[in-house]
Amino acid sequence: MARQKVTVVGAGHVGATAAQRIVEKQLADVVLVDIVEGLAQGKALDMMQSAATEGFDTQIIGSDNYDQTHNSDVIIVTAGIARKPGMSRDDLVATNAKIVSSVVEQTVALSPNAIYVIVSNPLDAMTFLAWKKSGLPSERVVGMAGVLDSSRYACFIAEEAKCSIKDVRAMVLGGHGDSMVPVPEYSTVNGIPIEQVLDAQTIEKINERTKHGGAEIVKYLKTGSAYYAPSASAVAMAEAILLDSNRLIPACAYMNGEYGLQDVYCGVPVILNKHGVQKIVEIELRDESQRALNESANGVKALCDKILATV
Numbered sequence: 452m453a454r455q456k457v458t459v460v461g462a463g464h465v466g467a468t469a470a471q472r473i474v475e476k477q478l479a480d481v482v483l484v485d486i487v488e489g490l491a492q493g494k495a496l497d498m499m500q501s502a503a504t505e506g507f508d509t510q511i512i513g514s515d516n517y518d519q520t521h522n523s524d525v526i527i528v529t530a531g532i533a534r535k536p537g538m539s540r541d542d543l544v545a546t547n548a549k550i551v552s553s554v555v556e557q558t559v560a561l562s563p564n565a566i567y568v569i570v571s572n573p574l575d576a577m578t579f580l581a582w583k584k585s586g587l588p589s590e591r592v593v594g595m596a597g598v599l600d601s602s603r604y605a606c607f608i609a610e611e612a613k614c615s616i617k618d619v620r621a622m623v624l625g626g627h628g629d630s631m632v633p634v635p636e637y638s639t640v641n642g643i644p645i646e647q648v649l650d651a652q653t654i655e656k657i658n659e660r661t662k663h664g665g666a667e668i669v670k671y672l673k674t675g676s677a678y679y680a681p682s683a684s685a686v687a688m689a690e691a692i693l694l695d696s697n698r699l700i701p702a703c704a705y706m707n708g709e710y711g712l713q714d715v716y717c718g719v720p721v722i723l724n725k726h727g728v729q730k731i732v733e734i735e736l737r738d739e740s741q742r743a744l745n746e747s748a749n750g751v752k753a754l755c756d757k758i759l760a761t762v
């Protein structure tokens with residue numbers, strides 16, 4: 452069988468690192484695209500020259516146009532500007548809305564069967580916009596945030612519980628912003644609810660740290676935002692799609708009545724496979740988690756309305 456194909460748009464920190472992870476894992480061939488002339492070509496060539504040492508047969512090419520992206524199975528969109536200290540993800544909205552619109556418009560006709568994984572921020576609103584612009588069924592446009600936020604939560608749980616990260620399962624729902632919703636009732640250390648492992652004060656502390664996990668890194672980096680964990684999360688989603696593996700993961704999906712939410716993209720547990728979001732999994736939430744989810748979704752909705760009025 453011919454290898455599958457992933458287009459990664461944006462050859463910056465997140466995009467280039469995602470591309471590297473995909474070829475090194477031999478998941479698919481990659482077309483890396485960036486608007487800056489030579490950037491994607493140079494990085495792709497550099498990665499190809501690591502193939503002998505890393506031992507991968509997958510191919511990566513770079514381009515400043517979309518000609519070679521036709522018939523992609525997955526399109527990961529990381530194009531846009533990243534946060535600087537003091538900025539919220541929502542501050543990126545005007546610039547990134549134009550970029551994401553143009554990326555989707557240019558790629559969708561060439562790859563009519565692709566599943567889109569959106570990474571550009573503000574994530575939930577950009578995923579909504581990408582879906583609108585694509586004209587695709589909503590299950591084929593999904594946003595990356597739940598995997599990342601849950602991975603950050605898991606990291607902090609393992610640190611506080613002094614246990615192996617391999618035994619931690621963590622769940623964060625809602626929008627990818629300060630209003631995200633860590634869900635301790637579905638976070639465990641090898642099946643043991645974290646509330647039996649950590650005291651309430653510690654859980655509250657790591658909930659807050661998770662919500663501001665991205666900002667903590669922006670503050671250190673000063674000139675940009677996180678990319679190792681974001682790229683790993685985007686690739687985990689691409690992998691679930693390419694391998695049709697039915698992963699149950701939190702992802703930014705289109706709500707059509709699920710969780711009482713309507714016509715909004717928001718982070719919820721989904722089954723992800725070659726069809727994209729095969730199913731939204733509705734779990735029972737505590738009242739406080741459901742309330743926080745509603746609030747978070749309302750914030751996303753307000754931003755989406757603002758965007759739709761401008762693009």
Ligand code: APR
Pocket residue numbers: 460461462463464465466484485486487490529530531532533534543547550553554570571572573675676677678681
């Ligand atoms: N088409 C293709 N590429 C573009 C376009 C466009 N219209 N506009 C910008 N880009 C490219 C830039 O040239 C740059 O190389 O997108 C890349 C973004 O890379 P970085 O600035 O390194 O940003 P990065 O850290 O990768 O973050 C990208 O992901 O996590 C989110 O908030 C983050 O929105 C940001 C995005």
